[in-house]
Amino acid sequence: MSTSTNLFRQLRTGLLLLLVATAGLGLLYPTAVYAVGRIVPDRADGQIVSVEGTDVGSAIIGQSFTGPAWFWPRPSAAGDGYDPTSSGASNLGPENEDLLAAVEERRAAAAAADGTAPAEVAPDALTASGSGLDPDISPEYAQQQVARVAAARGLSGQQVAGLVAEHTRGRALGFLGEEHVNVLELNITLAALAG
Numbered sequence: 001m002s003t004s005t006n007l008f009r010q011l012r013t014g015l016l017l018l019l020v021a022t023a024g025l026g027l028l029y030p031t032a033v034y035a036v037g038r039i040v041p042d043r044a045d046g047q048i049v050s051v052e053g054t055d056v057g058s059a060i061i062g063q064s065f066t067g068p069a070w071f072w073p074r075p076s077a078a079g080d081g082y083d084p085t086s087s088g089a090s091n092l093g094p095e096n097e098d099l100l101a102a103v104e105e106r107r108a109a110a111a112a113a114d115g116t117a118p119a120e121v122a123p124d125a126l127t128a129s130g131s132g133l134d135p136d137i138s139p140e141y142a143q144q145q146v147a148r149v150a151a152a153r154g155l156s157g158q159q160v161a162g163l164v165a166e167h168t169r170g171r172a173l174g175f176l177g178e179e180h181v182n183v184l185e186l187n188i189t190l191a192a193l194a195g
Helices: 002-038 097-114 139-153 157-166 181-193
Strands: 048-051 054-059 180-182
Touching: 002 181, 048 181, 054 097, 097 139, 139 157, 139 180, 139 181, 180 181
Parallel strands: none
Antiparallel strands: 048 054
16 A cells, blocks of 8 residues: 555544544534533523522522521632632631631621520531532521521511421432522522511
């Protein structure tokens, strides 16, 4: 076989591989991913939560709530707080002075706001999640906020604790993760109750 024939065969094979890869990875795969996203839109569009036709947040991205009448989320290290374009942790080590100062400041604020002993403040009131966007808190942290929220809204502690229990979700598949409470969904229920 001549050198020119061998070269032509290699070029033809390379060009055919390029065309197949371009069609498969550049057209078919993105089209399939887009189609799956359209079939399951609530998962592909960020699980947007709407109340009476108005988008109020995402079920999978935390957001800030302030004031005594709302359940507060975990602290966020993402940008200026819950910025989905800046997802990430603070990357401060457990002995970093800035992190330790922030934890103590958060501990004092949560203890004062919720009437909890500083040593008993839930850990998720003190530290941000790895993504900085966690929309959930522990049932323990939610229970620590019940008295404050109930007093601010003129509701009974038992009534607000019942809402926390209603919004407490178990582990995924029964064994993955921890029990959690979605702060946005809980606050939407509170707003509807007051409204």
